[in-house]
Amino acid sequence: MVFQANLILIGPMGAGKSTVGRQLATALRREFFDSDQEIEQRCGVDIPLIFEMEGEAGFRNRERAVIAELSQRSGIVLATGGGAVLDPDNRRRLISSGRVIYLFASVAEQLRRIGGDPRRPLLQTPDPQARLAKLLAQRDPLYRETADQIVVTDHCQARDVVAQILTQ
Numbered sequence: 001m002v003f004q005a006n007l008i009l010i011g012p013m014g015a016g017k018s019t020v021g022r023q024l025a026t027a028l029r030r031e032f033f034d035s036d037q038e039i040e041q042r043c044g045v046d047i048p049l050i051f052e053m054e055g056e057a058g059f060r061n062r063e064r065a066v067i068a069e070l071s072q073r074s075g076i077v078l079a080t081g082g083g084a085v086l087d088p089d090n091r092r093r094l095i096s097s098g099r100v101i102y103l104f105a106s107v108a109e110q111l112r113r114i115g116g117d118p119r120r121p122l123l124q125t126p127d128p129q130a131r132l133a134k135l136l137a138q139r140d141p142l143y144r145e146t147a148d149q150i151v152v153t154d155h156c157q158a159r160d161v162v163a164q165i166l167t168q
Contacts, residue, residue: 004075006098007165010143011153012136013082013120014110015103019158020165021079027162034079038066051121056083064090071097082135083122085142095146101165102147104140107132109154 007024009017018034025032039062040046050059064087070078071093078098084090094100105113110132114120125131144150149168153161 006071006073006075007077008071008094008098008100009077009079009103010085010094010100010146011082011103012105012110012132012139012143013122014114015082015105016113016153016156016158016161017079017103020103020153020161021077023158023162024165025077027166028077030075030077031073032077032079033070033073035063035066035070035084036079036081038070039063042066046119048119048121056121060087063087067093073097082139085139085146091142091146099149100147102143102150103153103161104143104150105153107136110136 007028007030009021009024011017018037021034022032024030036047039050039059043050043062047059050062060083063081063084067080067084067090070076080090080094084094107129111129115123115128117123122135123131149165151161151164
């Protein structure tokens, strides 16, 4: 089998990585993987419970293992968790296994899309907007360093983001 570069979606929570990834995979007739869903399937529990039982460090160890495995595949579309880029090994693996697309969403857009979602452990705080702003400030340089392409998803439908990725 000839190696076919993967398409990898990175970006903050609420940027549309999973939704866009599924539609992109369908358009390209590729297999779709979501690293967070893979972790949940393998553990048999949801991410909030993993955070509760193992803390963020435990979750990040699981995430590193899943990304190491999935990045060895060929010709897939992969949506990563928002914090996947925090790990230098993850960044190296993603860069070397395909085309990395940073789906950027402003803090206001993230808050609109996922602000009240109880399944987001990092947002279980009195001020989710401040937490999102802090996370974006910390991670944006890493997303940009890792990405081959940046697509702004604010006020966009997933199909429009997919079309933009396919034309670039």
